[in-house]
Amino acid sequence: MxxxxxxxxxxxxxxxxxxxxxxxxxxxxxxxxGSLSYHKANFNAKIGTNYKSFKLTNHAPNSSYKNIKTTSWKKSGLKAGTKVHVDLYANQGLQFNWYRITKYSTKKATKHTKVQKYWIYGQALVLPKSITNQLALSY
Known part of the structure; x- marks a missing residue:
């Protein structure tokens, strides 16, 4: 590049x-x-106002997964201001971060509950300041 x-x-x-x-x-x-590096996470964020500029995918872009599919924002039920939970993030260098999100729920999921997970580019999310600072220090 x-x-x-x-x-x-x-x-x-x-x-x-x-x-x-x-x-x-x-x-x-x-x-x-180069390869992506994956990191566990456990925090909540919100979908930003510019979310429609980015795609929801079933795997992180540029991963080794061969068949990456996109999902429409309408089908996902996510929109600006929606609270989401982040359980994993991936990065490739300092500039590119993707986050695996699920729609936030106060109910505890059981083993049989299917929860749809999506990968989204970091600029589509509003991350808490404490997480933003922590991620910046980890590089």
Missing amino acids: FKKSILLAVTALGLGGFVSVTQSPVSSAASMP
Whole structure:
């Protein structure tokens, strides 16, 4: 990824112009080599107002899982301000974080209760300040 960006910049300069090359974080992360690292978590967050810019998936993007499926926001029943529980997060480097979420419930789930879990990009969530600080220190 880094070599590709340098090559694009050198090519642009060689042609006599300046070109700004930007990519969205999800597409950049999806093309990055290297593996994701997974970490256990146990905290609550809320869906942010910009949530529709991001996808809900059944596995973390850029994972080794071959068949990653997306779910619509409408089908999931999640919307801005919805409280969710985070039980796992994955990162690849410092910039890309995905969180595995479930809809928050005050009821204790039994062994037979099916709870739908989704992976979502971190920018779609409003994380508690204590968690944000803790995650920043763990890098």
